[in-house]
Amino acid sequence: MIQKRQVEFPHLAPLNIKIVDANDKSLPLTANLKIRFFGLTHSIPESTGIIIETPYGDIVNTGDVRVENENGVPAEKEFEQYKIFKDRNVLLFTMDSTGIEKPGWSPSEASILKNIDSIVASAPGRIILATFSSQIERIIEFINMARRYGRNVLIEGRSMKANVEIIKHLNLVDTSIVIPIEDITKYPPNKIMIIATGAQGEEFAALARISNKTHKFVRLERSDTIVLSSSIIPGNDQAVEKLKDNLYRNDSKIITYLDSNVHTSGHGKRDELKWLHQQIPYKYFMPVHGNHFRLKMHAELAFELGCPRENIIVPDNGSIIEIQDKGAKFVKLREKAPSEDMVVEGLSIGDLSEVVIRDRKMLAADGIFVVIALVNVRTGHLKKSPDIIARGFVYLRESQELLSEARSIIRRSIEGTTVG
Numbered sequence: 001m002i003q004k005r006q007v008e009f010p011h012l013a014p015l016n017i018k019i020v021d022a023n024d025k026s027l028p029l030t031a032n033l034k035i036r037f038f039g040l041t042h043s044i045p046e047s048t049g050i051i052i053e054t055p056y057g058d059i060v061n062t063g064d065v066r067v068e069n070e071n072g073v074p075a076e077k078e079f080e081q082y083k084i085f086k087d088r089n090v091l092l093f094t095m096d097s098t099g100i101e102k103p104g105w106s107p108s109e110a111s112i113l114k115n116i117d118s119i120v121a122s123a124p125g126r127i128i129l130a131t132f133s134s135q136i137e138r139i140i141e142f143i144n145m146a147r148r149y150g151r152n153v154l155i156e157g158r159s160m161k162a163n164v165e166i167i168k169h170l171n172l173v174d175t176s177i178v179i180p181i182e183d184i185t186k187y188p189p190n191k192i193m194i195i196a197t198g199a200q201g202e203e204f205a206a207l208a209r210i211s212n213k214t215h216k217f218v219r220l221e222r223s224d225t226i227v228l229s230s231s232i233i234p235g236n237d238q239a240v241e242k243l244k245d246n247l248y249r250n251d252s253k254i255i256t257y258l259d260s261n262v263h264t265s266g267h268g269k270r271d272e273l274k275w276l277h278q279q280i281p282y283k284y285f286m287p288v289h290g291n292h293f294r295l296k297m298h299a300e301l302a303f304e305l306g307c308p309r310e311n312i313i314v315p316d317n318g319s320i321i322e323i324q325d326k327g328a329k330f331v332k333l334r335e336k337a338p339s340e341d342m343v344v345e346g347l348s349i350g351d352l353s354e355v356v357i358r359d360r361k362m363l364a365a366d367g368i369f370v371v372i373a374l375v376n377v378r379t380g381h382l383k384k385s386p387d388i389i390a391r392g393f394v395y396l397r398e399s400q401e402l403l404s405e406a407r408s409i410i411r412r413s414i415e416g417t418t419v420g
Contacts, residue, residue: 001044001134001136001163001166002015002017003015003017004162004163004165004166020037024036024037026053029052032054032055033052033053033054034052034053035050035051035052035053036050036051036053037049037050037051038051038081038082038084039081040062040063040065040081040082041065041066041067041068041077041078041081042063042064042065042066042266043064043066043132043134043135043138043265043266044134044135044136044266045136045137047063047064047065048063049061049062049063049065050063051088054091055326056091056323056326056327057089057090057091057092057283057327058088058089058090058091058092059091059092059094060085060090060092060093060094060280060282061094061095061288062094062095062096062276063096064096064098064266064267064289065095065096065267065268065276066099066106066264066265066266066267066268066272067105067106067268067272067275067276068108068109069105069106069108069272070108070110070111071105072104072105072271074275075108082276082279082280085279085280085281090280090281090282090283091282091283091284091323091327092282092283092284092285092286092323092330093277093280093282093284093285093286094285094286094287094288095273095276095277095285095287095288095289095298096267096268096273096288096289096290097273097287097288097289097290097294097295097297097298098265098267098289098290098294099265099267099268099269099270099272099273100270100273100287100290100294100297100298100301101270101293101294101297102269102270103269103270103271104269104270104271105269105271105272106264106265106268106269106272107261107264108264109137109138109264111261111264112138112229112261112262112263112264113138113141115260115261115262116129116141116142116145116227116229116262117145117148119225119227119255119260119262120145120146120149120151120193121149123190123225124189124190124223124225125189125190125221125222125223125224125225126189126190126192126193126194126221126223126224126225127151127192127193127194127224127225127227128193128194128196128207128210128224128225128226128227129142129193129194129195129196129227129229130195130196130197130198130199130206130207130226130227130228130229130230131195131199131229131230131263132197132199132230133157133159133160133162133163133197134163135229136163136166136167136172138229139160139163139164139167139195140167140172140173142193142195143173143174143175143177143178143195144173145193146177146193147174147177150191151177151190151191151192151193152177152178152179152183152187152191152192152193153175153177153178153179153193153194153195154178154179154180154181154184154192154193154194154195155178155181155194155195155196156181156194156195156196156197156206156207156210156215156218157196157197157198157205157206157207158197159197160195160196160197160206164178164195181217181218182217184217184218189221189223189224194218196210198210198243199228199229199230199240199243200230200232200233200236200239200240201236201238201239201240201241201242201243202239203239207226207243208243208246211243211246211247211250212246220247220250220252221250221252222250222251222252223252224250224252224253225252225253225255226247226252226253226254226255227255227256227262228240228244228254228255228256228257228262228263229257229262229263230257230263231257231263231265234291244256270301273298273301274301274305277301277302277305278305282307283311283327284307284311284312284313284323284330285299285302285307285311285312286312286313286314286315286321287299287302287314288315292314292316295314295315296314299312299314310330311330313330313332315332316336316339317339318336318337318338318339319332319333319336319337320332320333320335320336320337321333343357363392364392366392366393367390367391367392367393368389368390368391368392368393369388369389369390369393370388370389370390371386371387371388371410372386372387372388372389373386373387373410373414375414375418379419380415380418380419381415381418381419382411382414382415385407385411386407386410386411386414388403388406388407
């Protein structure tokens with residue numbers, strides 16, 4: 001997937017990728033640091049966490065993480081993955097905080113697939129499954145479901161097509177039932193499964209184009225069943241609601257994670273994070289990956305589990321954290337690394353002042369109204385009727401009466417101060 005992504009940026013130097021096994025021994029990073037990996041569970045297959053070995057102990061980062069479980073009981077593979085820490089000296093632990101405010105445990109991937117399987121089995125017409133293109137294992141199971149119930153598969157969305165090509169190249173599943181989208185009319189609806197991107201309401205994604213009737217080959221029908229196999233990423237709420245509005249206008253059957261267990265997050269809930277804390281004994285803790293309130297909630301969990309408050313630091317973007325005196329001190333420095341937003345405009349890259357950004361937002365929201373008036377300096381009268389230039393204000397062709405009145409007001413205002 002990384003190599004495929006690299007192809008999209010031909011102007012950049014190719015990555016020097018070295019493939020290692022998660023169970024390999026430590027690799028040198030610098031003169032005093034080594035690095036090794038450990039397996040963990042996320043929505044992307046073969047996900048790993050990182051262990052940075054220092055002379056004073058390990059720095060451990062999970063990255064995005066969840067715990068595969070059955071009704072709150074971790075799977076055996078989870079214990080296997082974390083047993084490496086029983087004999088390690090972890091100086092600093094940093095972990096994903098995205099799911100900290102959600103109580104309990106995430107549904108297991110197996111239970112999600114079982115629910116979707118029953119939906120596919122009973123769907124009277126076409127089945128449209130929308131999920132993240134990175135959910136490789138789920139996509140493989142979708143294709144297996146289609147074969148099980150005699151359906152052909154159509155792949156929609158650029159990233160989805162790219163990842164299915166990777167699946168095909170690695171021979172992870174038989175893709176002989178995958179057909180071109182142009183052939184959709186050659187088969188009855190109950191013989192069709194569409195796997196698409198766009199469950200987050202992305203404006204130009206496949207599902208959005210299907211929902212707003214701009215897709216070249218797909219028009220929704222009453223007999224269609226649409227499964228949004230993803231939860232809403234914070235910040236995408238309005239886009240997803242707009243997508244659902246458009247889908248419901250077509251009278252198709254819509255199933256989301258709110259109606260049925262059709263998605264499990266790649267970010268563990270509170271009890272999963274608690275279990276992970278218990279698997280990795282550590283001296284210092286720093287929550288990462290989440291809004292500030294989530295980091296604070298995660299810090300509080302670490303304290304509840306026995307980590308002293310002075311051993312917990314909640315960082316901000318740009319924070320510089322130091323472990324000093326051979327591991328005896330854990331300090332957030334007053335100095336900060338640059339972390340401001342960078343603005344890219346054409347060929348220029350840099351930061352803009354808050355005033356400029358504020359003004360641009362106002363222009364975007366309110367439009368612009370410009371008056372050009374030529375004044376006779378000798379008489380104080382206007383030489384001609386004022387010119388009005390407006391963008392984002394009103395549609396000029398349909399607002400001539402308003403513009404005529406505006407010109408009269410402008411003339412009276414100017415000549416009232418310049419004449420006499």
